[in-house]
Amino acid sequence: xxxxxxxxxxxxxxxxxxxxxxxxxxxxxxxxxxxxxxxxxxxxxxxxxxxxxxxxxxxxxxxxxxxxxxxxxxxxxxxxxxxxxxxxxxxxxxxxxxxxxxxxxxxxxxxxxxxxxxxxxxxxxxxxxxxxxxxxxxxxxxxxxxxxxxxxxxxxxxxxxxxxxxxxxxxxxxxxxxxxxxxxxxxxxxxxxxxxxxxxxxxxxxxxxxxxxxxxxxxxxxxxxxxxxxxxxxxxxxxxxxxxxxxxxxxxxxxxxxxxxxxxxxxxxxxxxxxxxxxxxxxxxxxxxxxxxxxxxxxxxxxxxxxxxxxxxxxxxxxxxxxxxxxxxxxxxxxxxxxxxxxxxxxxxxxxxxxxxxxxxxxxxxxxxxxxxxxxxxxxxxxxxxxxxxxxxxxxxxxxxxxxxxxxxxxxxxxxxxxxxxxxxxxxxxxxxxxxxxxxxxxxxxxxxxxxxxxxxxxxxxxxxxxxxxxxxxxxxxxxxxxxxxxxxx
Amino acid sequence: xxxxxxxxxxxxxxxxxxxxxxxxxxxxxxxxxxxxxxxxxxxxxxxxxxxxxxxxxxxxxxxxxxxxxxxxxxxxxxxxxxxxxxxxxxxxxxxxxxxxxxxxxxxxxxxxxxxxxxxxxxxxxxxxxxxxxxxxxxxxxxxxxxxxxxxxxxxxx
Numbered sequence: 347x348x349x350x351x352x353x354x355x356x357x358x359x360x361x362x363x364x365x366x367x368x369x370x371x372x373x374x375x376x377x378x379x380x381x382x383x384x385x386x387x388x389x390x391x392x393x394x395x396x397x398x399x400x401x402x403x404x405x406x407x408x409x410x411x412x413x414x415x416x417x418x419x420x421x422x423x424x425x426x427x428x429x430x431x432x433x434x435x436x437x438x439x440x441x442x443x444x445x446x447x448x449x450x451x452x453x454x455x456x457x458x459x460x461x462x463x464x465x466x467x468x469x470x471x472x473x474x475x476x477x478x479x480x481x482x483x484x485x486x487x488x489x490x491x492x493x494x495x496x497x498x499x500x501x502x503x504x505x506x507x508x509x510x511x512x513x514x515x516x517x518x519x520x521x522x523x524x525x526x527x528x529x530x531x532x533x534x535x536x537x538x539x540x541x542x543x544x545x546x547x548x549x550x551x552x553x554x555x556x557x558x559x560x561x562x563x564x565x566x567x568x569x570x571x572x573x574x575x576x577x578x579x580x581x582x583x584x585x586x587x588x589x590x591x592x593x594x595x596x597x598x599x600x601x602x603x604x605x606x607x608x609x610x611x612x613x614x615x616x617x618x619x620x621x622x623x624x625x626x627x628x629x630x631x632x633x634x635x636x637x638x639x640x641x642x643x644x645x646x647x648x649x650x651x652x653x654x655x656x657x658x659x660x661x662x663x664x665x666x667x668x669x670x671x672x673x674x675x676x677x678x679x680x681x682x683x684x685x686x687x688x689x690x691x692x693x694x695x696x697x698x699x700x701x702x703x704x705x706x707x708x709x710x711x712x713x714x715x716x717x718x719x720x721x722x723x724x725x726x727x728x729x730x731x732x733x734x735x736x737x738x739x740x741x742x743x744x745x746x747x748x749x750x751x752x753x754x755x756x757x758x759x760x761x762x763x764x765x766x767x768x769x770x771x772x773x774x775x776x777x778x779x780x781x782x783x784x785x786x787x788x789x790x791x792x793x794x795x796x797x798x799x800x801x802x803x804x805x806x807x808x809x810x811x812x813x814x815x816x817x818x819x820x821x822x823x824x825x826x827x828x829x830x831x832x833x834x835x836x
Numbered sequence: 837x838x839x840x841x842x843x844x845x846x847x848x849x850x851x852x853x854x855x856x857x858x859x860x861x862x863x864x865x866x867x868x869x870x871x872x873x874x875x876x877x878x879x880x881x882x883x884x885x886x887x888x889x890x891x892x893x894x895x896x897x898x899x900x901x902x903x904x905x906x907x908x909x910x911x912x913x914x915x916x917x918x919x920x921x922x923x924x925x926x927x928x929x930x931x932x933x934x935x936x937x938x939x940x941x942x943x944x945x946x947x948x949x950x951x952x953x954x955x956x957x958x959x960x961x962x963x964x965x966x967x968x969x970x971x972x973x974x975x976x977x978x979x980x981x982x983x984x985x986x987x988x989x990x991x992x993x
Contacts (some may be wrong), residue, residue, distance in 0.1 A: 362918035532883065559879050564889030593878030629882070652875025693932055703943065714902050714943055746946040748878075782947045806883050 378419070378421065378707035381723065383829035386496045386797060386815055389724035395695030395737065396729075407820035410497050410797050415510045421465035423458045427479070429501075429523070429535060429598060430471040438570040442560045444533030445473065445523070446671035451534030452568050452590075453521075457705035460544050464586050468501055476500025476582065476831055477535065479509060481631060483611045483776045484539065485755050486511035487819050488796025488821075494525035494796055495825060495833030496815070501525075502831065516543035517611025518586040518632040520556065526834050528805035534560065534590060536590050541611070549636065551583035555597075555648065555817040557627075558590045566654040572647075577658040579643045585635045585656050587648070589627040592804040594750065599622040599637060600645035600668050608634035609677060612757060614680040615771035623675045629750035629802035631777035678763055688763055690789035693738040697729050699800070701780070701812065703745040708811050713814055714762045716745060716802070716812040723811025732819045733793040742785035749807060751804025752777045753816065754798040758788040777803055792816075797823050799835065809836040838973060841919040841928070844912040845970035848931060851905050852963040858893035858900070865890020885980045901942055909935040912969075919973070927969040 429445045434446050447453025458464050470477050478500055480492035490509040494499050496498040501507045513519075522536035538554045553575050558565050566573045577583050584607065587597045605617040610631055617636075627633045627650075637646050637658070646658030649667055702717040708724075715722045731737055739758070743749055753776060760773040763786050780786055801813035813836060827833050869888035870876055880887050909932040916928035938958050945952025 356920075357918075363917045367910065371910075409975050528884070532885065557879070561885050562880070562885045563881070564875065564879070589877040589879075591883060593880070593882030595877065595879050629879075647967070650922060651879060705939075712903055712907075714939075746943055792839075802948055806882070808882055 353454050356390045375710055375712075376651070378722075380709045381828070383826045384724075385819065385823060385826050387728070389727040390721070390728050390814070392730045392817070393697060393727035394730045395697045396572060397695055397735075402583045404462045407822055410821060410823045410825070413796050413821070415463060415487050415490065415512055417510075418465055421510065422462035423456070423464045424467075425454070425465070425823055426467045426469060427453055427455060427537075428471050429473050429477045431473045431689050434534070436560060436563065436565060436568055436570060440560070440563055440570065442534065443561070445477075445530055445535040447535065447537055450568070451536075451560075452556055452558065453535075453537030455538040455540060456521070458513050458539070460513060463512050468508045468509065470501045472503050473530075474503055475530075476502050476525050476833075477530065478507070478525045479521050480527075480754070481511065481519060481521050481539065482752070483517070483519040483632065484511060484513060485794055486797070487759065488755065488794070491754055491796065491798070493799055493835045494523050494831070495827035495835050496799060496823060498758065498826060499825060499831035500833050501684075509586065513539075513541045513613060516541045517608055517613075517635055518554075518588060519611050520588050520590065520632070524835055526806050526836075528809040528836060530558075531590065531805060532592075534558075535691055538586070538588055539588065549584040550581035551658065552586075553583065553656060554586045554588065555650050556588040556590060556653065557595055557650050564651055564653050566650055566656065567717045571654060573654075573656045574663065575656060575658050576660065577639045577646070578660065579639050579641050581639045583637050583639060583646070583658050585648045587625075587627050587633045587635065587650055589629055589631055592629050592750075592806060593627055594748065595627050595651040596624040596670055596674070597627055597633060597635060597648060598670055599635060599646065599648050601644060601665050602637045602640055604637045604648075606633060606636045606675060606680060607636045610757065610774060610776045612678075612774035614681045615684040617680065617771070620675055621673045623673045624670050625675050626779060628775070628779040628803075630752050630776040631750065631775070631779070662773040666755070674683070677770065677773045678760065678766065678768050681790050683770065684772055686759055688702050688736055688773055688789075688791050690736065690738060690759070693736045693789060695729075695731055695737040695792075697727075697737065697739040698813070699739055699741045699751070701741070701743045701749055703747075713810070716810055718812070718814055720793055723813070726811075726814045727793070728814065729816045730819060731816065733792055733795050735792040736789065737792055738787065738789045740785055740787050741780050743780045743782055746782055748779060748781045748804075749812065750779050750803040751779050751800070752803040753790075753800045754796065755793075756790050756796045756816075758790045761787040761789055766816070768835045792818065795821055796803055797821055801836070805836070837918060838920040838921055841912065841921055841924060842909050842973050843917050844908055844915060845928075845966050845973065848905065848908055848912065848935075848966040849970060851900060851908065852966065855897055855900055855905075856959060858896040860893075861890050862893030862897070864933060865893065886922055901939060906939060908936055921973040924969075924973060926971065927965070931962065931966050931969055932956065933964055938962055940966070
């Protein structure tokens with residue numbers, strides 16, 4: 347009898363111990379399951395940024411789909427882009443199983459002049475999962491932002507969607523799918539958008555250098571190896587470096603000095619000549635380098651990443667690649683200060699975007715997930731603002747890895763890094779490389795109503811839940827994540 | 837249950853071997869790829885693409901290390917409650933604890949290479965502890981000695 351009772355007691359103890367171990371895990375697992383369809387407005391918790399919570403309530407009011415450019419205004423630039431899932435060849439012959447726009451990857455480079463209204467009709471020929479186009483770095487009206495499940499439904503195969511927006515400022519931008527972007531952008535669904543100033547004449551040579559990794563093959567403008575561009579002695583050449591990948595890349599110049607004339611589509615104020623320093627280009631970010639061709643006719647090389655570069659010169663210019671300079675230009679102290687157009691000290695919203703990492707479940711998947719202010723997706727903050735607010739945000743990263751943070755629909759000005767104030771030209775960004783251990787103080791004016799993603803542009807990280815939203819009070823969305831269109835913005 | 841306990845512990849031993857092999861494979865593949873002209877940088881590292889075939893080693897290492905091995909170690913702990921291996925819970929917990937430390941060292945190593953070094957050393961501790969845990973559970977403990985004297989006992993005459 348005694349042994350039997352002991353046996354029973356031991357079994358009960360084992361069961362209780364098992365429940366103690368497995369119970370919480372099971373609870374966390376089921377608690378992480380996501381519904382088949384849900385609104386970006388509903389998950390997480392509103393964060394009014396220290397503002398009166400009642401004044402900062404989002405969730406009802408104007409629908410994002412009504413936030414459009416003037417419908418009566420005719421388009422100045424009108425383009426149709428047809429997305430296709432197919433196998434295609436890079437110029438160097440390598441076959442890629444991916445995505446094209448108008449039969450090519452990258453898609454066509456779109457040109458416009460500042461102030462023009464651009465209209466792009468996106469047609470989905472055969473992409474089963476649906477497609478969208480996001481205008482990376484252009485502060486478009488919210489309905490044209492191209493985020494599946496937030497501002498529109500993914501365009502199904504056979505469907506179409508028209509994007510209309512004014513390009514307010516000259517600069518270098520790009521466009522890419524924001525549906526299953528971790529697959530579609532990587533697979534080639536992207537292109538460049540170059541906006542030239544209305545008044546100033548352009549530089550003598552103006553070249554896009556769009557860096558992309560196709561299934562492990564590094565390319566510039568879809569070509570492996572160097573891109574050769576004709577440039578006469580003494581000519582001014584602007585090289586628009588666009589980083590479409592998920593990690594930061596570097597650009598450096600040999601054969602001449604250069605100036606970093608624009609970052610993320612915003613001109614640098616009085617950029618000074620630079621030599622022997624590389625420029626870091628954030629994932630999703632852009633850097634425009636300007637070089638003056640040497641009078642003696644010798645060529646210039648703008649190296650982008652390791653194996654690719656733009657070679658400028660006459661005839662068939664050749665100039666050997668050199669290793670990256672040890673020094674990297676710091677935009678925090680580059681150029682000359684200028685008026686910001688608003689006073690960050692008068693901010694009435696203060697947000698904290700604190701990135702960490704911890705184990706847990708997302709939709710039942712166990713993993714080591716990114717956190718924002720200590721929470722895992724979808725239990726994330728939604729930053730709530732009202733139109734006209736001056737917003738300050740501290741982005742800090744202690745997650746062990748770097749994050750290229752991208753806020754849609756706005757540009758942020760960097761005030762300080764790790765507490766060190768910016769002393770150079772106003773450093774406006776839409777894609778900010780926040781290395782592990784760093785923190786950035788940034789500010790912006792809430793001047794573009796809508797529901798905007800504020801996410802990591804390392805597309806795998808976004809897919810792993812490093813994505814929050816900036817929501818304007820009085821704005822809501824009728825579009826849902828998941829559901830019949832299978833909207834999956836990341 | 838005792839058998840399952842041993843199988844799980846041996847699986848953990850085997851997994852450490854797989855993990856070591858996977859990383860060595862990936863690093864060897866990376867070396868060859870760079871020698872052949874490939875450039876390894878942040879763009880390649882952050883992409884999910886297979887720039888060189890041996891990068892599969894990194895994927896295997898990540899999946900095994902962050903999910904499969906912690907799950908096996910956790911199941912070992914649960915099984916130990918039922919397996920009646922003397923000291924079995926203690927040893928299973930030790931394996932689980934070392935795995936927990938190992939996972940955290942692995943992720944910490946992304947920013948602190950020193951932690952990556954410790955990750956390599958702690959792997960041997962996981963290996964040895966899991967092996968010992970499996971081996972010490974091999975023999976059944978002797979059945980409790982019956983107190984009653986045997987009926988065939990004869991008294992000394």
